[in-house]
Amino acid sequence: MKSKKQLKIGVIVEGVGWSYWAWRHPNMPANASESVDFYVKMAKRAEEGKFDMVFLADVSHIGPGNIPHFLSMFEGVTILSALSMATSHIGLAATIATSYADPFTVARQMASLDKISNGRAAWNAVTSNSGGLANYSRRHLSKEDLYPLNKEFIEIVEGLWDSYEDDAFVRDKESGIFLNPRKMHQLNYRGKYFSVDGPLNISRSPQGRPVIFQAGTSEAFMNIASKHAEGVFINGDDYNYAKQFSEELRRRAVLAGRAPEDLLIMPSQHIIVGRTETEANEKFLELQSLSPPGYRTPKPLFFGSAETVADRIEHWHQTGTMDVLLLRQEHPSGIDDFIDLVVPILQEKGIFRSEYESRTLRGNLGLPFLENRYTKDKA
Numbered sequence: 389m390k391s392k393k394q395l396k397i398g399v400i401v402e403g404v405g406w407s408y409w410a411w412r413h414p415n416m417p418a419n420a421s422e423s424v425d426f427y428v429k430m431a432k433r434a435e436e437g438k439f440d441m442v443f444l445a446d447v448s449h450i451g452p453g454n455i456p457h458f459l460s461m462f463e464g465v466t467i468l469s470a471l472s473m474a475t476s477h478i479g480l481a482a483t484i485a486t487s488y489a490d491p492f493t494v495a496r497q498m499a500s501l502d503k504i505s506n507g508r509a510a511w512n513a514v515t516s517n518s519g520g521l522a523n524y525s526r527r528h529l530s531k532e533d534l535y536p537l538n539k540e541f542i543e544i545v546e547g548l549w550d551s552y553e554d555d556a557f558v559r560d561k562e563s564g565i566f567l568n569p570r571k572m573h574q575l576n577y578r579g580k581y582f583s584v585d586g587p588l589n590i591s592r593s594p595q596g597r598p599v600i601f602q603a604g605t606s607e608a609f610m611n612i613a614s615k616h617a618e619g620v621f622i623n624g625d626d627y628n629y630a631k632q633f634s635e636e637l638r639r640r641a642v643l644a645g646r647a648p649e650d651l652l653i654m655p656s657q658h659i660i661v662g663r664t665e666t667e668a669n670e671k672f673l674e675l676q677s678l679s680p681p682g683y684r685t686p687k688p689l690f691f692g693s694a695e696t697v698a699d700r701i702e703h704w705h706q707t708g709t710m711d712v713l714l715l716r717q718e719h720p721s722g723i724d725d726f727i728d729l730v731v732p733i734l735q736e737k738g739i740f741r742s743e744y745e746s747r748t749l750r751g752n753l754g755l756p757f758l759e760n761r762y763t764k765d766k767a
């Protein structure tokens with residue numbers, strides 16, 4: 389499917405970087421993964437670049453073999469709450485695994501972040517790896533439980549976000565009426581894994597409710613994501629895989645009664661770009677020099693001069709394989725390079741904005757405002 393929307397861009401902020409060795413670069417603060425100043429700087433820079441969102445990946449279980457970023461990092465909602473006060477337009481997406489959290493708490497945290505940021509929050513509802521079962525007192529569950537549990541979890545969170553109709557709160561001092569109780573709804577969800585009465589004790593945000601993203605690859609994943617996800621984070625290493633996977637997801641979304649353009653395909657890319665191919669190559673070699681001999685990584689798929697990289701982005705976007713480009717940073721100047729060199733070309737091509745269209749994440753991503761389920765059919 390050819391994309392009808394403009395390209396959207398998110399940046400996966402990963403402190404010291406998505407690699408084992410980038411932290412050794414002289415310009416990379418070695419504590420970036422747990423530096424609020426670093427995160428604020430990145431979010432503000434991304435907002436200057438008119439990016440749609442800061443996206444935070446997460447991990448549920450670590451050991452000494454993980455990349456340095458995962459060894460000592462912020463919890464997502466906490467750092468995004470801080471970023472919401474330092475920014476005004478950029479979206480804020482947190483990964484919280486459904487396998488280990490509690491749906492009432494997640495609904496509450498994400499709705500709070502959504503209101504604190506005036507409608508800029510998104511939740512990436514992954515299952516995460518099964519290693520986390522050992523950290524969260526869930527040893528009684530198996531890997532096979534994770535997607536059925538994911539489905540229940542998301543249904544509950546969506547339901548709780550509709551606890552109040554948009555005009556439920558009267559807050560009229562004269563009459564003394566604070567709430568119209570007929571516009572408050574209990575969920576009464578009874579599932580195999582969770583039992584939640586509701587209602588949630590927070591009203592809806594300017595974007596109705598947070599945007600839902602998901603990430604995974606399996607059949608079970610696709611069945612859930614095609615119904616619930618508004619964006620799917622995919623591995624962008626292989627164009628043919630990305631194309632086929634996104635077509636299949638959209639096919640299933642249509643079968644589920646959704647408009648195909650309401651499910652955004654979001655491949656992540658580590659991009660190395662220079663004014664010229666030679667300059668990009670110098671940056672690549674600089675990164676290579678940080679790893680011990682024998683640890684050689686291939687050049688990224690999106691590599692070279694700004695024109696080359698912009699052309700490749702345009703191709704992925706035009707063929708419906710990249711609705712949202714999720715940038716991964718590794719070189720300390722990676723995001724600056726992208727904003728300074730590639731964004732102006734994308735703007736010239738007419739595929740990326742020069743100004744934000746909206747103050748909400750939903751508005752900027754071109755996603756519909758979701759009516760509250762209790763008022764939807766009344767309209």
Ligand SMILES: Cc1cc2nc3c(=O)[nH]c(=O)nc-3n(C[C@H](O)[C@H](O)[C@H](O)COP(=O)(O)O)c2cc1C
Pocket residue numbers: 444445446447448483485514515516517518603604605606607608609621622623
């Ligand atoms: C592109 C992509 C991104 C992912 N990001 C995360 C993440 O940030 N945190 C996490 O715990 N798991 C992440 N996962 C792992 C998934 O949650 C899931 O555990 C894994 O993909 C296995 O499910 P599957 O068989 O459906 O692929 C990611 C998976 C994919 C494919």
